[in-house]
Amino acid sequence: MKRGSLKRWAALIKGELLTVFYAVRDREAPWPARLVALAVAAYALSPIDLIPDFIPLLGWLDDLVLVPAGFWLVLKLMPAPVMARAQARAAVQRDRLPRILRLAAAGLALWLLTLIGLLVWWLG
Structure with missing residues (x-):
């Protein structure tokens, strides 16, 4: 492709x-x-x-x-x-995401930051 x-x-x-x-x-x-x-x-x-x-x-x-x-x-x-x-x-x-999708994106970002923080803590 x-x-x-x-x-x-x-x-x-x-x-x-x-x-x-x-x-x-x-x-x-x-x-x-x-x-x-x-x-x-x-x-x-x-x-x-x-x-x-x-x-x-x-x-x-x-x-x-x-x-x-x-x-x-x-x-x-x-x-x-x-x-x-x-x-x-x-x-x-089209130009604005529904509130629930913005909250889901924020939750996913928080989850990823927590995961990265735990990984850094564990490796450090």
Whole structure:
């Protein structure tokens, strides 16, 4: 895959992430789609992987395959009216992340800083 096409693919995923966020929170979103979205988010954020990341290439391969595949499945399970409402809402909110996503990013940053601090303390 060329570098330019990889960047376009990453931008597409980033753009659709906000749409999926709003679609999953819609009252008419089916439960299977919500559960798949929750499982994909949990897997993507979890430090536990099917294949540990320290195994060269294979460790990242599960993340590069399972997360986009789960994301695609969520998009396919969502009804068209739910996706249309979510896309409209995401288009209005493109420049600003929802509060819960900002809190999640802050929590992840705090977790990483704590992990780095413990590592420095342990090595020092």
